Every structure is written in C-alpha cells, then in structure tokens.
Amino acid sequence: MxxxxxxxxxxxxxxxxxxxxxxxxxxxxxxxxxxxxxxxxxNTFSIPGTESQAGLEQLSRSFPQVSGTNAQFIVVAADGDSIDDDAYREPIDDAVSALGDLDQVLAATSPYDEMVDGMINDDDTAAIVRVQFDGESTDVSDETKDALRAVVADLGAELPDGAQTSLGGDLFAISIxxxxxxxxxxxxxxxxxxxxxxxxxxxxxxxxxxxxxxxxxxxxxxxxxxxxxxxxxxxxxxxxxxxxxxxxxxxxxxxxxxxxxxxxxxxxxxxxxxxxxxxxxxxxxxxxxxxxxxxxxxxxxxxxxxxxxxxxxxxxxxxxxxxxxxxxxxxxxxxxxxxGRPKKPRANTSRKTKKVRAATARAASEAADGAEAPP
Known part of the structure; x- marks a missing residue:
C-alpha cells in the first residue's frame, strides 16, 4: 500500500x-x-417495524381525515371583553372559512361549532381554532404555511384593540x-x-x-x-x-x-x-x-x-x-x-538555563586546573 x-x-x-x-x-x-x-x-421520515409507525399507518387507513398534522391558533379577548361577542365571533368565523379554502387543509374547526366542545375556556375570554392538514408536517408546503400566517395576521388586525392571537401546533414543531x-x-x-x-x-x-x-x-x-x-x-x-x-x-x-x-x-x-x-x-x-x-x-x-x-x-x-x-x-x-516562513530561533534563554551552563563551565574549569596541578 x-x-x-x-x-x-x-x-x-x-x-x-x-x-x-x-x-x-x-x-x-x-x-x-x-x-x-x-x-x-x-422531508418524509418513516421507521418501519416500530409500534409508532404501525399506529400511524393504521390511523391513516382508518381515519385519514385526522391522520395528518395539525395547527392551531388561540384568540384571547381584550380585558373586559367576551370571546362570544359579535366583534370576535364574526372575524373568527370568517378566518375559519378562509382557512378551509387553503391548499392541503382538510378541515378548519370553529370554536363556535355546536358539534365540538372545549374550545372556549370557562371564562369566555379565549378560544382555539384547529386546522387539520393532509399529510405530515414535512409535506405541507411553505406557501400554505405563509397563507396560514397571513390569515391569522389579518384576523388579529380585525379584532378589537387589546386582543391577541398566537399561532402554533404540530405543523410548526418540526424544523428541518x-x-x-x-x-x-x-x-x-x-x-x-x-x-x-x-x-x-x-x-x-x-x-x-x-x-x-x-x-x-x-x-x-x-x-x-x-x-x-x-x-x-x-x-x-x-x-x-x-x-x-x-x-x-x-x-x-x-x-x-x-x-x-x-x-x-x-x-x-x-x-x-x-x-x-x-x-x-x-x-x-x-x-x-x-x-x-x-x-x-x-x-x-x-x-x-x-x-x-x-x-x-x-x-x-x-x-x-x-x-x-x-x-x-x-x-x-x-x-x-x-x-513557509521558518521559525525564528529563540534569542534569550531562561535564567535557570544560564545558571546551569555557568555551573557546568565552572566545574569543567576546576577539573582542568586539577588535572594540570603537579603531583
């Protein structure tokens, strides 16, 4: 070799x-x-043979409408307001309708839907809107994500002053x-x-x-x-x-x-x-x-x-x-x-080295004097 x-x-x-x-x-x-x-x-990842992968495949076969990833955003009413007021209900319902028209969106659930429960808190000050997508989070295009952010931003601009919106969910939990x-x-x-x-x-x-x-x-x-x-x-x-x-x-x-x-x-x-x-x-x-x-x-x-x-x-x-x-x-x-540039020799020696050299020189001198002395 x-x-x-x-x-x-x-x-x-x-x-x-x-x-x-x-x-x-x-x-x-x-x-x-x-x-x-x-x-x-x-961007699709799978681990064949694992229980989690088998569960995802079974869910996709049995309930394909909920097998994909999801996103959600929360709307918090301003102090003293109720989330059930018309000033909140109408903009939120309009946003849900706009989300349902986006590509790769299977369903957008309104918190005011009579078929669902638990999406408005007990104090009627906050509500959650859920969006279900077709496929995993890595399958959702950047255009769809940008459109989702735009809808939520527009909703925040239409709500009364002091109201807040926050976007999250599994869709934004994974970054490549x-x-x-x-x-x-x-x-x-x-x-x-x-x-x-x-x-x-x-x-x-x-x-x-x-x-x-x-x-x-x-x-x-x-x-x-x-x-x-x-x-x-x-x-x-x-x-x-x-x-x-x-x-x-x-x-x-x-x-x-x-x-x-x-x-x-x-x-x-x-x-x-x-x-x-x-x-x-x-x-x-x-x-x-x-x-x-x-x-x-x-x-x-x-x-x-x-x-x-x-x-x-x-x-x-x-x-x-x-x-x-x-x-x-x-x-x-x-x-x-x-x-390249060669190393420069060290000009100065340490004090300890100088002492050793001086002692060596004296010893050599004394040995030479002893050798020259007559018997």
Whole structure:
C-alpha cells in the first residue's frame, strides 16, 4: 500500500495540471447532473417495524381525515371583553372559512361549532381554532404555511384593540436543519488555525481548497441521485459536515508531513512521495474505518438512515481520493514555497538555563586546573 501510494503521489506531483483538470471535470459533470436530473430531497421520515409507525399507518387507513398534522391558533379577548361577542365571533368565523379554502387543509374547526366542545375556556375570554392538514408536517408546503400566517395576521388586525392571537401546533414543531452561516464561520476559524500552524496563507488554504472541492462533488452527486432514489433532506447536511471534517483532516496529514520534510532539506518531489506513502497510508486506513461505520447504519433497517450512511460514505471516499491525488498535485504547484516562513530561533534563554551552563563551565574549569596541578 505504501509503495503504491508513494508512486501515486510522485505521479500527481509531476502532473499537477492533469490531476487538477480531472477533478474539476468531475465537479462539472456532477454539477450538471444535479441541475438536470435533481428533483429535490424528501422531508418524509418513516421507521418501519416500530409500534409508532404501525399506529400511524393504521390511523391513516382508518381515519385519514385526522391522520395528518395539525395547527392551531388561540384568540384571547381584550380585558373586559367576551370571546362570544359579535366583534370576535364574526372575524373568527370568517378566518375559519378562509382557512378551509387553503391548499392541503382538510378541515378548519370553529370554536363556535355546536358539534365540538372545549374550545372556549370557562371564562369566555379565549378560544382555539384547529386546522387539520393532509399529510405530515414535512409535506405541507411553505406557501400554505405563509397563507396560514397571513390569515391569522389579518384576523388579529380585525379584532378589537387589546386582543391577541398566537399561532402554533404540530405543523410548526418540526424544523428541518439546513446549511447556515455557521458553516462559513467554522471554515474561517479553520483557516485562521491553519495559518497559525503552517505560518503560510497559501499552505493553510490548501486543505480547505481540497475539502471544499470534495464536498462540492459529493453534494452534486447526492442531488443527482435524487432522480433515482429517495434522499432525505438531512442527508446533504450530514455529507457536508463529514466531507469538510475528513477532507481538511486528511489533507492536513499529508501537508504537515511534507512541510516538515522540505524544511529538513528533502527535495519537494521526494518529500511528496514519502508523505503520501506514509501519511497517505494513515489517511486510507482512517477513511476505510469511517466508511465501514457509515455503511453499518444500513443494518438498522431504517431507510433514511441507510441513505444517510451511503451518502456520507461517498463523501468520505471522495475526500480520501482527493487527499492522495489532488493534494500532492497542488504541492507540485507550490514547490519549495511549501516550507513557509521558518521559525525564528529563540534569542534569550531562561535564567535557570544560564545558571546551569555557568555551573557546568565552572566545574569543567576546576577539573582542568586539577588535572594540570603537579603531583
């Protein structure tokens, strides 16, 4: 393995443009596939074989009208007012009628409906309006949610001064995580740490560049795969996090070893071959163990976990391949510049060290005097 990786690193060092163009071409193909074939991720989650999933399926078969998610909003009357007053009853009934016309809404229940009970409190100061949707909360479109918020906002504007409305329910209890500014801040912090470590902006940016390229290829491949398989919305985020983490880490192994060797006077080409053969072996071994762990998620028998494991393992495999090919190619572009700024020797020694040196010198002097004394 070490010999093979060493030869691969040497070849990549000698042909950096071929390696770089090949990976950029792979990124372009994957990106085109994502744009042309991608159909988006799926927000529906199921865990077959569990009692809760069996109960949901039975409820959907027996009472489909109540098997979906729901939302509700509460209306609180102003001080001294009653929720049964016409100033509240008419706007609330109009809002219920408007909600019933929204897409994906199965039913909107008025608190004044004679067929229901318990939706107005004992003091007649607050009432609850319930809205039943078709499907799970992740199936309800953003347009429907915005329309629901607009109806409640309009109702609040029509009610007397001092009245309050508050929207909630299961529909708003689940949020799907996505890529935010936090990831960009994390990359910036990583860049600063690498600059301090390598004392070179160019060398510090190399692990980040390879990691971002690998993540781009992996993410594009995942969205391309949505045309052929169901991919949950959390899968790309997991692949992004793992791809960035291992991508930076694996490239860092090789670059750090290479920089130390070049500073010790080793020729850059020979140093690259040694770094890929030694540190690259550790990269491949670490990547294989992560792949096994991620693919092992499929043994849980949960479809979305299996999909997440496979997608994340692809991201890790791409990170390993880039680390042992593109990293030495970029080192070929840098040449001797990878050494960065050498460490400055310490000009001052500690007081304790000076005392030790002085005592050693005195002892040596006394020993020499004793040796020169006549018998």
């Amino acid at each position: 070490s010999t093979l990786l060493s030869s691969l690193g040497r070849w990549s060092f000698r042909h950096p443009w071929r390696v770089l163009v090949s990976w950029l071409l792979a990124l372009g193909i994957a990106g085109a596939g994502a744009v042309v074939l991608g159909v988006g991720t799926d 995580p996505g890529v935010t500014l936090t990831e960009a801040v994390g990359l910036l912090i990583a860049l600063l740490v690498l600059i301090v470590t390598f004392r070179s902006f160019v060398v510090a940016g190399l692990p980040l560049l390879t990691a971002i390229l690998g993540v781009g290829i992996s993410m594009a491949g995942i969205f391309t795969a949505t045309a052929f398989a169901t991919v949950s919305s959390t899968t790309p985020l997991l692949a992004l996090m793992l791809g960035l983490a291992v991508g930076i880490d694996y490239a860092l192994f090789i670059v750090a070893r290479h920089q130390d060797q070049v500073r010790d006077g080793v020729d850059p080409e020979e140093s690259t071959a040694r770094a890929v053969g030694t540190a690259g072996s550790a990269v491949v071994f670490a990547g294989v163990t992560v792949l096994i762990a991620l693919i092992g998620l499929g043994f849980a028998g949960i479809p979305f976990l299996t999909t997440m494991g496979i997608a994340a393992s692809v991201a890790v495999a791409v990170a390993v391949a880039i680390a042992v090919t593109l990293t030495p190619a970029l080192l070929g572009f840098l040449g001797h510049r990878v050494a």
